[in-house]
Amino acid sequence: MTDIYNSRRINILRDSVARRIAAGEVIDRPQAVVRELLDNSIDAGSSEINLYIHGGGIEEIRVVDNGSGMDEENLQKCFLPHATSKITDFEDIYSTKSLGFRGEALSSIAACSRLSITSSVSDDGSAFKLEIQDGKLRDLSPFRGPQGTLISARDLFYSMPGRRNFLKSPSAESALCRSTFIEKALPQLETGFRYFAEDKLKLFLPASDLKTRIVSAFAGLFHQNFIDTFSAETDGISITAAAGTPSLYRKDRKYIQIFINNRRISDFALVQAVDYAYSSFLPGGCHPVCFLFIDIPPEHVDFNIHPAKREVKFRNLPEIHHIVTDTLGSYLGKRNSFRVSAPLTGKQFYSEKQKSLDIGRPAAAVTSAAFPSSPAKDSIFRKQTLEEISSEISSEIAAEAAPVIKKGNITEPSRSPHPAAPGAPLVYLGQLFNLFLLFEHGDTLLLIDQHAAHERIIFDRLSEEKPQVQELLVPVIFCVESAREHFLLNSIEQFKQMGFDLQQADDGEWMLNSMPSICSGMEDELTAFFSRGIKNISELKKELYAMMSCRSAIRDGDSISSITALELAGAVLKLENPRCPHGRPVIQQITREQLFRMFGRTF
Ligand code: ADP
Ligand code: MG
Numbered sequence: 001m002t003d004i005y006n007s008r009r010i011n012i013l014r015d016s017v018a019r020r021i022a023a024g025e026v027i028d029r030p031q032a033v034v035r036e037l038l039d040n041s042i043d044a045g046s047s048e049i050n051l052y053i054h055g056g057g058i059e060e061i062r063v064v065d066n067g068s069g070m071d072e073e074n075l076q077k078c079f080l081p082h083a084t085s086k087i088t089d090f091e092d093i094y095s096t097k098s099l100g101f102r103g104e105a106l107s108s109i110a111a112c113s114r115l116s117i118t119s120s121v122s123d124d125g126s127a128f129k130l131e132i133q134d135g136k137l138r139d140l141s142p143f144r145g146p147q148g149t150l151i152s153a154r155d156l157f158y159s160m161p162g163r164r165n166f167l168k169s170p171s172a173e174s175a176l177c178r179s180t181f182i183e184k185a186l187p188q189l190e191t192g193f194r195y196f197a198e199d200k201l202k203l204f205l206p207a208s209d210l211k212t213r214i215v216s217a218f219a220g221l222f223h224q225n226f227i228d229t230f231s232a233e234t235d236g237i238s239i240t241a242a243a244g245t246p247s248l249y250r251k252d253r254k255y256i257q258i259f260i261n262n263r264r265i266s267d268f269a270l271v272q273a274v275d276y277a278y279s280s281f282l283p284g285g286c287h288p289v290c291f292l293f294i295d296i297p298p299e300h301v302d303f304n305i306h307p308a309k310r311e312v313k314f315r316n317l318p319e320i321h322h323i324v325t326d327t328l329g330s331y332l333g334k335r336n337s338f339r340v341s342a343p344l345t346g347k348q349f350y351s352e353k354q355k356s357l358d359i360g361r362p363a364a365a366v367t368s369a370a371f372p373s374s375p376a377k378d379s380i381f382r383k384q385t386l387e388e389i390s391s392e393i394s395s396e397i398a399a400e401a402a403p404v405i406k407k408g409n410i411t412e413p414s415r416s417p418h419p420a421a422p423g424a425p426l427v428y429l430g431q432l433f434n435l436f437l438l439f440e441h442g443d444t445l446l447l448i449d450q451h452a453a454h455e456r457i458i459f460d461r462l463s464e465e466k467p468q469v470q471e472l473l474v475p476v477i478f479c480v481e482s483a484r485e486h487f488l489l490n491s492i493e494q495f496k497q498m499g500f501d502l503q504q505a506d507d508g509e510w511m512l513n514s515m516p517s518i519c520s521g522m523e524d525e526l527t528a529f530f531s532r533g534i535k536n537i538s539e540l541k542k543e544l545y546a547m548m549s550c551r552s553a554i555r556d557g558d559s560i561s562s563i564t565a566l567e568l569a570g571a572v573l574k575l576e577n578p579r580c581p582h583g584r585p586v587i588q589q590i591t592r593e594q595l596f597r598m599f600g601r602t603f
Helices: 015-026 030-043 072-078 090-094 105-112 170-185 210-217 268-281 317-336 346-358 386-400 450-464 482-497 523-530 537-552 562-573 592-598
Strands: 048-054 060-065 114-120 126-133 136-144 148-154 192-197 200-205 227-234 237-244 256-260 263-265 290-295 426-432 436-441 444-449 469-479 501-504 509-516 587-591
Touching: 015 105, 030 048, 030 060, 030 105, 030 148, 030 170, 048 170, 072 114, 072 126, 072 136, 105 114, 170 192, 170 200, 170 210, 170 482, 200 210, 210 227, 210 237, 227 317, 237 317, 256 268, 268 290, 268 317, 290 317, 426 562, 436 562, 444 450, 444 562, 444 592, 450 537, 450 562, 469 523, 482 501, 482 537, 509 523, 523 537, 587 592
Parallel strands: 048 192, 256 290
Antiparallel strands: 048 060, 060 148, 114 126, 114 148, 126 136, 192 200, 227 237, 237 290, 256 263, 426 436, 436 444, 444 587, 469 509, 501 509
16 A cells, blocks of 8 residues: 655546546435436436336446437447536536436446346337446347336445445435435436335325325325425425425424425525424424425526535525515414414304314314223223213212302302312313413412313323223324334334324335224324324323324313313313423412502402
């Protein structure tokens, strides 16, 4: 080995060495080969593209398309450095709409794998097959094949052991290939894509609309009821969004994905614009699911600043930022206007509520769980409507012969079914701001946050009791990153005790076979939860129960009967820790003395 400190001689690197070094910029792992080959098949106008991965893409990556194909003359040139049919002059890069233009992908892949290309420009069965070894043409001869191109890159980095050492396990590399496959497929709705690993079909994305594509690409992760698609255009910039409803929030930004002219980019400013638009609709520290496909005239963006074209320079970033927040803001604003804003009762309430559900959460979420005062009947693991709950509670109260005071109906002496302080009646005064329940309790005015209180009650019950489990007729399938699989495998037993039957399928896919019945309608949140990076099972249990109780508790804006309100207050007064699972208080009080002082009255 040359001692670099003693040697002062300058060497001009051999072409093959220089080419291998340059190739490293474009091709650093199998995922990059997938990216470049899929780009080429898309640029060739294919309507069907199949990707085959073997051994995490290290053994072989094969892409088969039915695009324009290459004739003998083009095959002879395609693997040479700077060989491209997409541009001629430098300035062309600001007008081309193709995904490739640098003419360096095939030459880079040729420099670091065993490459073979079979291609035909017609459907008469005639084709040519090209074989490359160490970046050099080894054979080009007539072959048979349909119109289109089959490219196979085998033994990646076989001559570069240093680079090979940087690769992860085949399953991790294969997961990366799969996510690149999805990224490439998401914006190309008119093309059908198939992904095979070890010759097994893992993902089939036929030509479809955007919502279908997203739902099928992230199998089981998002239900279509939680995704809205819409488009807008301003000043030649068009945006198509597949926006998750606010109920689909996550702790990470993994599913805020921005595509500019059909390429996924990582531009934090635009991710922040999405976060900003959703910020007033999500709990603190949470992020939405939102896929944005932005089309910008090519002269307004420069993709030529990053080897993988992952970063771009915009001519007018603030304008794009503004269009993103505006478009998402008006979508979220419209959704929100469906919310019940004035107290409604009976049928009117439910039909109005249903309206908001049609574009948001599934119908199951309308229901609410019962309170813990009658454990035998209204187990929180069974979902009930508020009306059901009220009528059950009424009959219990009747059985106990405990009269109840309702506002405006003070005809009898009253006490709560569960008086907190014997002797001091709990009088329900009404609901404030559609959220706070007001009670007179002896010398005190009590204010209870109906959602937070109900959440705590359900949370406590979940932590204490064995859930009623519901078998799923069709298991929910979802994807899990390889780094997360280990944790899930080790926690299967604990999940079972919590009522979740989880089973590993293969290649990052998992199945949820059964779950607590209280979770019906929460499948998307649950699968998102299982694939989230929480390491410790007790922390996970706490967060999971908090999510489940939040989802099934009475919501802000739900109107509830006075009987239900009294029942809830009775349960709250017995709580050991009157805080919601996130730590917020569920009850506050103002004494008669404080109130008198506020008004300058002598007590
Ligand atoms: P670029 O895509 O930047 O032009 P590449 O090295 O990726 O450079 O490809 C070189 C050329 O090979 C392309 O410009 C195109 O003409 C041709 N080519 C590559 N893949 C295909 C394919 N799947 N179908 C048709 N032509 C292809
Ligand atoms: Mg290319």
